[in-house]
Amino acid sequence: MDQADIPALLSRLSSDEDAVRKMAVFKLQSSINDPSFADVFISSGGLIILRRLIMGAGGNTLAYSLQSLSRLLDVDMGWDIFEGPTAADLVERIVELIVTNPLVNILRGAMSILVALVSHSQSATRSAVRTPGAFGFRALKPAVAVYPQFFDLVIQQLESADHALCANALMLINALIRDAVSGESAMEDNAQASGTGEEWPRFIKRLQDLGLIKAVYNLMQSSALQDLAQPLLEFQSLTKVLLQKWRQVRVDLERPEHRRALKGIHLASAPTKDYANGYGNGGRVEELQESGKKSSRKHNPEKWRRLGFETESPASEFDQAGFLGMMDLTDFVRKNEDAFQKLLLEQSTKPMQERCPIARASLAVTLILYDHFECDKTGMEDLRGYQLSDGKQTDKLFRPLLLQWSRLHTAGLYAFFRLWRATGAEQWDFDKVADLVRILVDQVIGQAGRAKDVVEVEEDLLEYDSGRLRELQMELLELSFEDRWGHHLYQVRNDLNQESLAFIKEQRIRCLLQGSWFSKPAPRRDSRGESYPSRRAADGTLWRFAKLSHNRRYLHYADFALRTAHDPTLDSLGEKVDLGTISSVVSNVMAPNEDAKSESSSSTPKLSSVPPASKHTTKITIYRYVNPQEARKGGNGEEEPLLTLYPMNHMLASEWLDGLLMLLEQAPITAETHKLIKLVGDYGFKIRRLNFRTDAAYTGPPKGAGMVPSREGLDDDFWYEI
Structure with missing residues (x-):
């Protein structure tokens, strides 16, 4: 217009x-x-x-x-x-x-x-004269x-x-x-x-x-x-x-509403008559009455510590959480008064160091939720993020669970109590349990979708597996250490891997030194004689016992018709193999989870732990060169089998196969051995990390850490005191 x-x-x-x-x-x-x-x-x-x-x-x-x-x-x-x-x-x-x-x-x-x-x-543009x-x-x-x-x-x-x-x-x-x-x-x-x-x-x-x-x-x-x-x-x-x-908002007992809120928490705890009247064994005169005058009544010295405060001056303990912490605690007590009283009664039967401080736990959960939802980020960051987004990730900007603050606080507090009992925590473990709750909140609330109902979130907080939570905590701690100490930890891992490899090598060789029984297939029918030993062998399975010599140079073995109660001595083993003549060790040993799929692709039968009379599936064959001199000259030396062993289970096969390979200075190949090497290395790494302070993951290595000190000005005149 x-x-x-x-x-x-x-x-x-x-x-x-x-x-x-x-x-x-x-x-x-x-x-x-x-x-x-x-x-x-x-x-x-x-x-x-x-x-x-x-x-x-x-x-x-x-x-x-x-x-x-x-x-x-x-x-x-x-x-x-x-x-x-x-x-x-x-x-x-x-x-x-x-x-x-x-x-x-x-x-x-x-x-x-x-x-x-x-x-x-x-x-900002409106006039001041309006x-x-x-x-x-x-x-x-x-x-x-x-x-x-x-x-x-x-x-x-x-x-x-x-x-x-x-x-x-x-x-x-x-x-x-x-x-x-x-x-x-x-x-x-x-x-x-x-x-x-x-x-x-x-x-x-x-x-x-x-x-x-x-x-x-x-x-x-x-x-x-x-x-x-x-x-x-x-x-x-x-x-x-x-x-x-x-x-x-600072908690101030001079303000009537703050004083009433704190008094309501105390009365909801169902104190005894002495508690309610303010009498007890102790102590000081209670101040800050609503009349503003001092009362002549005395209160029990554990009036507030009984509720989970650290001191008898609870107002100062709200410094971090402010009035928000008092609101959350008051709301929990008001809506769960019976459960609150039962918790206090349950804690009162335990020694002081084993009691879960309910008030401190409530304040901790408040701060955990506050940090999780990033409440300190004021302004319109979410709106700007929505305007800059392409519409695909907008669901992540909406946090409807933030509006269910009170219910999340209550569920988080119950989760705190559950983890306290599950971990057997004591008073000095409070921060550790709070860390677990923080991870729990990030895992459950942080990964909850926009449409996930608050009831499901409450159930997840109360039922999340504490063992899995501990694993997540260790993973996060490891990531923190990796970020700060990555180069140093990489070198430590390498050293520990070598140590664990040497440890497992010695363990495998000691299995060979101890000796083991192996089953041996019965001879085919046309090769059996009519003698008594032949007929006896045909009725069962022959046995073979093998044992490594003390000097680790020879592998002694012998065959037996029956397995004896006591292992044979080294002197009774008539056959032996010089380890120096072995050219290779070959086996069909496989991991248990590979048995089913290899059954259809290979003619090798499936491994079984049935008695020795069953068919054999796992064998270890030791080879030697037919012409060792030609092989030493670099030619393709022809090999011939020297000894065959039939382990009766997969663990025994792993011990002997990798033990023989390690004796020949070769790398182990079975999954069981690699799993043991990793297990020992991981435990060693965790033990090494115990030397770090808790805050070391976040402060990083001290200045100059990892640097080799100079030997300038030093001579060779040194000694060790044993």
């Missing part, structure tokens, strides 16, 4: 006919977001006519009028309509429409105007006093099927919360006047009691995420701001 048509437009807007006004304001809403058009419209007295339409029109005419004012405010113009003696009536009219009008198009425009009105109080209280929550407060159901109805619109209305309602709530915590609203003035401190927590609690958290949580998990992404991410950021502000 051209600026020259504005006088005619204003004339039609002032018409007595509703149809004319409706068509005029319909055209107005499509043109008023042009700043040059809006400037001429305002200077021509258009705001007065627009205000008149909002105050008296209805139906679509009213909806178009509200939309026109909303678009005018979007270009940061027309704010004068909310100043002057008639401004309060206009705000009250808009609030009234939200409370009483059921039409979606009217509700959308009305909420959009209130969003701009409340948000303008935080604008009327105090014209913007922010102050502007709404008189109208809300007339319509106290306003907040309830706004929150109800979060369940609307119209996504635009739902988004406007959430943006209005965001603006109200942001204004409440900014310190620029009337609530702070009232707080200072009454001397009760900050009033914003009461406002936030009022919204929460109306079902705000549940409604936004459902929206975050719904399919309407794309249409509501920006207001939802803003609400998520504001939730972090609120948590940060609660943590910054």
Whole structure:
């Protein structure tokens, strides 16, 4: 619409006919977001006519009028309509429409105007000479006093099927919360006047009691995420701001609400009559009574330590978690009073060093959740991340579980108690259990998808395997050490691998020195004689005993018809093999999990641990050169079998095959031996790491670590003291 048509437009807007006004304001809403058009419209007295339409029109005419004012405010113009003696009536009219009008198009425009009105109080461009209280929550407060159901109805619109209305309602709530915590609203003035401190927590609690958290949580998990992404991410950021502000509030027993909260925790613990009355065996006079006077009553010296505090001055122990920690502890005690009393009774039967400090555990879980959700990251990082994302990773930006803070705290606290019992922890192990809980939170909550229900998360926190949790802790610790000490640890691993290889080599050779029984297949039927020994051999399986000589140069063996109760001595073994003549050792030994697949691809039968009379599947064959001199000259020497052994199980086969190979200075090949080498090396590495301090993984090696000291100025005159 051209600026020259504005006088005619204003004339039609002032018409007595509703149809004319409706068509005029319909055209107005499509043109008023042009700043040059809006400037001429305002200077021509258009705001007065627009205000008149909002105050008296209805139906679509009213909806178009509200939309026109909303678009005018979007270009940061027309704010004068909310100043002057008639401004309060206009705000009250808009609030009234939200409370009483059921039409979606009217509700959308009305909420959009209130969003701009409340948000303008935080604008850096507003003039200092404007009327105090014209913007922010102050502007709404008189109208809300007339319509106290306003907040309830706004929150109800979060369940609307119209996504635009739902988004406007959430943006209005965001603006109200942001204004409440900014310190620029009337609530702070009232707080200072009454001397009760900050009033914003009461406002936030009022919204929460109306079902705000549940409604936004459902929206975050719904399919309407794309249409509501920006207001939802803003609400998520504001939730972090609120948590940060609660943590910054210092617990002060001079404040009645703090004193009442702490007293409520004590009374919920079901103290004995002496405890409740303040009498006991001890100690000092209890101060800070609500009357402000000292009481003559004495309290038990373990009044607060019984609840899990470290000292009898619990207020100072909230320094890290602030009032947020007190809120979480109070909420847990209030909602789980019976379980709280049972926990205290259970802990009271244990020695002091074995008791789980409930209050300290609660504060620890609060800080763990605070760090996990990165509540210190204020501002709109999540919203900026959404704007820069390509739409594929947006689900990771939404953290609906953040809105279930209280339930997560309770589940995390129960998980703390479970891990304390499972690990048999004592008082000095508190930080170690807290580390396990931190890993548990990262593993369960951190990997939970946007649509995962909080009930499932609670179950996972309570049922996660503690053994797996410990493995994750060791893996993370190892990664931390690798990051800081990588070069040094690489050298340590290499040294330990060599040591473990030498250790297992000696173990395998000692198995050969001890000697072992091997089964031997019976001779074929046509080779059996009629003599008694031949008939006896045909009825069973011959046995072979092999043993390495003490000087480790010869392998002695002999065959037996029966396996004797005691192993034969080296002198009774008539045959021997000179290890110096062995050219190679060949075997069909395979890992147990490879048996099934190799059965179909090889003619070798499957390994079995049945008695010796069964078919043989595993054998070790020792070869020698037919012509050793030709082989020494580099020729392809022909080999012939020298000795064949049939181990009766896979472990024995691994011991003898790798033992023979290591005697010949060759590398082991079986999976069992490699597993043992790795096992010994890993245990050695863990033992070496015990020499590191806990903070060494994070501070890195000290300056100059790993450098070889200079020998300049030294001679060879040194000695060792044994």
